[in-house]
Amino acid sequence: MSDDRADDHTRVQGFFAARAADWDARFPDDGPAYAAAVAELGLHAGDRVLDAGCGTGRALTPLRAAVGPSGVVLGADLTPDMLEAAARAGRDRDGLLLLADVAALPLRPESLDAVFAAGLVAHLPHPAENLRELARVVRPGGVLALFHPIGRAALAARQGRRLTPQDLRAEPNLRPLLAGSGWRMTSYADEDTRFLALAVRER
Secondary structure (H helix, E strand, O other), X not given: OOHHXXXXXXXXXXXXXXXXXXHHHHOOOOHHHHHXXXXXXXXXXXXXXXXXXXXXXXXXXXXXXXXXXXXXXEEEEOOHHHHHHHHHOOHHHOOEEEEOOOOOXXXXXXXXXXXXXXXXXXXXXXXXXXXHHHHHOEEEEEEEEEEEOOOHHHHHHHHOOOOOOOOOOOHHHHHHHHHOOOEEEEEEXXXXXXXXXXXXXXX
16 A cells, blocks of 8 residues: 555544444434435445445445345445444444445455445545545446535535635536546435435446
8 A cells, every 4th residue: 555545544543443333413404405315316225335434324225225235335445444434333234334444445346236335425535536436346238326415605614614616516516526436427316305316327
Protein backbone atom coordinates (compact mmCIF):
# COMPACT_ATOMS: atom_id res chain seq x y z
CA MET A 1 0.00 0.00 0.00
CA SER A 2 1.36 3.43 -0.90
CA ASP A 3 1.94 6.02 1.83
CA ASP A 4 -0.79 8.21 0.31
CA ARG A 5 -3.31 5.38 0.43
CA ALA A 6 -2.31 4.52 4.00
CA ASP A 7 -2.83 8.17 4.94
CA ASP A 8 -6.26 8.10 3.26
CA HIS A 9 -7.20 4.99 5.25
CA THR A 10 -6.01 6.48 8.53
CA ARG A 11 -7.95 9.69 7.97
CA VAL A 12 -11.21 7.93 7.04
CA GLN A 13 -10.91 5.38 9.84
CA GLY A 14 -10.19 8.12 12.38
CA PHE A 15 -13.21 10.17 11.29
CA PHE A 16 -15.67 7.28 11.50
CA ALA A 17 -14.15 5.44 14.48
CA ALA A 18 -14.78 8.52 16.63
CA ARG A 19 -18.45 8.56 15.57
CA ALA A 20 -19.31 4.86 15.37
CA ALA A 21 -20.73 4.34 18.86
CA ASP A 22 -23.48 6.95 18.57
CA TRP A 23 -23.91 7.06 14.77
CA ASP A 24 -27.37 5.47 14.73
CA ALA A 25 -28.53 7.57 17.68
CA ARG A 26 -27.57 10.74 15.83
CA PHE A 27 -29.73 9.81 12.84
CA PRO A 28 -32.60 7.74 14.28
CA ASP A 29 -35.17 8.60 11.62
CA ASP A 30 -33.26 7.62 8.48
CA GLY A 31 -34.63 4.08 8.21
CA PRO A 32 -37.57 4.81 5.88
CA ALA A 33 -35.33 6.83 3.55
CA TYR A 34 -32.89 3.91 3.29
CA ALA A 35 -35.73 1.47 2.60
CA ALA A 36 -37.18 3.73 -0.11
CA ALA A 37 -33.79 4.11 -1.79
CA VAL A 38 -33.18 0.34 -1.72
CA ALA A 39 -36.59 -0.16 -3.34
CA GLU A 40 -35.46 1.94 -6.31
CA LEU A 41 -32.61 -0.48 -7.04
CA GLY A 42 -35.19 -2.93 -8.41
CA LEU A 43 -33.62 -5.95 -6.75
CA HIS A 44 -35.07 -9.43 -7.17
CA ALA A 45 -35.08 -12.56 -5.04
CA GLY A 46 -31.70 -14.28 -5.31
CA ASP A 47 -29.76 -11.15 -6.35
CA ARG A 48 -26.27 -10.45 -5.01
CA VAL A 49 -25.75 -6.97 -3.59
CA LEU A 50 -23.00 -5.02 -1.82
CA ASP A 51 -23.49 -2.15 0.61
CA ALA A 52 -20.23 -0.29 -0.08
CA GLY A 53 -19.05 1.75 2.87
CA CYS A 54 -21.85 0.19 4.91
CA GLY A 55 -21.03 1.92 8.19
CA THR A 56 -23.39 0.62 10.88
CA GLY A 57 -25.28 -1.38 8.26
CA ARG A 58 -28.53 0.57 8.10
CA ALA A 59 -29.14 -0.58 4.51
CA LEU A 60 -28.54 -4.28 5.21
CA THR A 61 -32.03 -5.06 6.52
CA PRO A 62 -33.93 -3.57 3.54
CA LEU A 63 -31.36 -5.12 1.17
CA ARG A 64 -31.97 -8.56 2.71
CA ALA A 65 -35.72 -8.06 2.46
CA ALA A 66 -35.31 -7.20 -1.24
CA VAL A 67 -33.18 -10.21 -2.22
CA GLY A 68 -34.76 -12.73 0.13
CA PRO A 69 -33.12 -15.70 1.86
CA SER A 70 -31.67 -16.99 -1.42
CA GLY A 71 -29.86 -13.73 -2.16
CA VAL A 72 -26.42 -12.56 -1.06
CA VAL A 73 -25.97 -9.36 0.98
CA LEU A 74 -22.49 -8.05 1.75
CA GLY A 75 -21.57 -5.02 3.81
CA ALA A 76 -18.04 -3.68 3.32
CA ASP A 77 -16.44 -0.94 5.40
CA LEU A 78 -12.93 0.28 6.13
CA THR A 79 -13.57 1.09 9.80
CA PRO A 80 -13.70 -1.82 12.29
CA ASP A 81 -15.65 0.28 14.81
CA MET A 82 -18.47 0.78 12.32
CA LEU A 83 -18.68 -2.95 11.59
CA GLU A 84 -18.69 -3.68 15.34
CA ALA A 85 -21.60 -1.24 15.75
CA ALA A 86 -23.42 -3.00 12.90
CA ALA A 87 -22.94 -6.35 14.62
CA ARG A 88 -24.10 -4.97 17.98
CA ALA A 89 -27.28 -3.79 16.25
CA GLY A 90 -27.80 -7.34 14.93
CA ARG A 91 -27.42 -6.35 11.31
CA ASP A 92 -24.84 -9.06 10.71
CA ARG A 93 -27.89 -11.36 10.58
CA ASP A 94 -28.94 -9.64 7.35
CA GLY A 95 -25.57 -9.53 5.59
CA LEU A 96 -21.99 -10.70 5.75
CA LEU A 97 -19.78 -7.91 7.13
CA LEU A 98 -16.41 -7.44 5.44
CA LEU A 99 -13.52 -5.27 6.64
CA ALA A 100 -12.53 -4.08 3.19
CA ASP A 101 -11.53 -1.05 1.16
CA VAL A 102 -13.80 -0.16 -1.75
CA ALA A 103 -10.60 0.59 -3.67
CA ALA A 104 -9.67 -3.12 -3.64
CA LEU A 105 -12.67 -5.34 -2.97
CA PRO A 106 -12.07 -9.05 -2.27
CA LEU A 107 -14.67 -10.01 -4.87
CA ARG A 108 -14.59 -11.63 -8.29
CA PRO A 109 -15.27 -9.57 -11.42
CA GLU A 110 -18.97 -9.30 -12.35
CA SER A 111 -19.97 -11.23 -9.22
CA LEU A 112 -22.69 -8.80 -8.09
CA ASP A 113 -26.03 -7.56 -9.40
CA ALA A 114 -25.99 -4.23 -7.56
CA VAL A 115 -24.09 -1.88 -5.27
CA PHE A 116 -25.70 0.44 -2.74
CA ALA A 117 -23.50 3.26 -1.43
CA ALA A 118 -24.80 5.68 1.21
CA GLY A 119 -22.73 8.77 1.89
CA LEU A 120 -19.73 7.17 0.21
CA VAL A 121 -18.79 9.46 -2.67
CA ALA A 122 -17.69 12.39 -0.53
CA HIS A 123 -15.21 10.15 1.31
CA LEU A 124 -13.59 8.53 -1.74
CA PRO A 125 -9.95 9.66 -2.02
CA HIS A 126 -9.77 8.68 -5.70
CA PRO A 127 -13.39 8.81 -6.97
CA ALA A 128 -12.86 7.74 -10.57
CA GLU A 129 -10.60 4.85 -9.59
CA ASN A 130 -12.89 3.78 -6.76
CA LEU A 131 -16.03 3.87 -8.91
CA ARG A 132 -14.19 1.77 -11.51
CA GLU A 133 -13.52 -0.81 -8.80
CA LEU A 134 -17.23 -0.92 -7.99
CA ALA A 135 -17.92 -1.37 -11.70
CA ARG A 136 -15.43 -4.25 -11.84
CA VAL A 137 -17.45 -6.35 -9.40
CA VAL A 138 -20.87 -5.68 -10.96
CA ARG A 139 -22.20 -7.57 -13.97
CA PRO A 140 -23.06 -5.62 -17.14
CA GLY A 141 -26.54 -4.20 -16.68
CA GLY A 142 -26.19 -4.22 -12.90
CA VAL A 143 -27.10 -1.16 -10.87
CA LEU A 144 -25.35 1.36 -8.61
CA ALA A 145 -27.20 3.60 -6.14
CA LEU A 146 -25.40 6.61 -4.66
CA PHE A 147 -27.55 7.72 -1.75
CA HIS A 148 -27.74 10.15 1.13
CA PRO A 149 -30.80 10.53 3.38
CA ILE A 150 -30.76 14.31 2.90
CA GLY A 151 -29.95 16.40 -0.16
CA ARG A 152 -26.78 18.33 -0.90
CA ALA A 153 -28.04 21.71 0.27
CA ALA A 154 -29.47 20.36 3.53
CA LEU A 155 -26.26 18.46 4.22
CA ALA A 156 -24.12 21.54 3.57
CA ALA A 157 -26.30 23.56 5.94
CA ARG A 158 -25.99 20.84 8.60
CA GLN A 159 -22.21 20.92 8.24
CA GLY A 160 -22.01 24.72 8.22
CA ARG A 161 -20.55 24.99 4.73
CA ARG A 162 -21.64 26.37 1.38
CA LEU A 163 -22.28 24.39 -1.77
CA THR A 164 -19.74 25.02 -4.49
CA PRO A 165 -19.76 24.19 -8.22
CA GLN A 166 -16.92 21.75 -7.49
CA ASP A 167 -19.19 19.52 -5.38
CA LEU A 168 -18.59 16.00 -6.67
CA ARG A 169 -22.27 15.08 -6.29
CA ALA A 170 -23.54 17.97 -8.43
CA GLU A 171 -25.10 16.43 -11.52
CA PRO A 172 -22.75 18.17 -14.04
CA ASN A 173 -19.79 16.65 -12.15
CA LEU A 174 -21.22 13.27 -11.21
CA ARG A 175 -22.61 12.27 -14.59
CA PRO A 176 -19.25 12.42 -16.45
CA LEU A 177 -17.43 10.94 -13.45
CA LEU A 178 -19.68 7.90 -13.60
CA ALA A 179 -19.48 7.71 -17.40
CA GLY A 180 -15.69 7.60 -17.20
CA SER A 181 -15.83 4.84 -14.60
CA GLY A 182 -17.98 2.29 -16.40
CA TRP A 183 -21.41 3.57 -15.36
CA ARG A 184 -24.30 5.33 -17.15
CA MET A 185 -26.43 7.53 -14.93
CA THR A 186 -30.13 6.77 -15.34
CA SER A 187 -31.70 9.07 -12.75
CA TYR A 188 -30.71 11.89 -10.42
CA ALA A 189 -32.65 13.33 -7.48
CA ASP A 190 -31.31 16.01 -5.15
CA GLU A 191 -34.11 17.02 -2.78
CA ASP A 192 -34.22 18.23 0.82
CA THR A 193 -35.20 14.78 2.00
CA ARG A 194 -32.80 12.67 -0.08
CA PHE A 195 -30.03 12.45 -2.62
CA LEU A 196 -30.21 9.48 -4.99
CA ALA A 197 -28.32 8.92 -8.21
CA LEU A 198 -28.85 5.62 -10.03
CA ALA A 199 -26.51 4.25 -12.67
CA VAL A 200 -26.26 1.10 -14.79
CA ARG A 201 -23.07 -0.85 -15.40
CA GLU A 202 -22.17 -0.41 -19.06
CA ARG A 203 -21.78 -3.52 -21.16
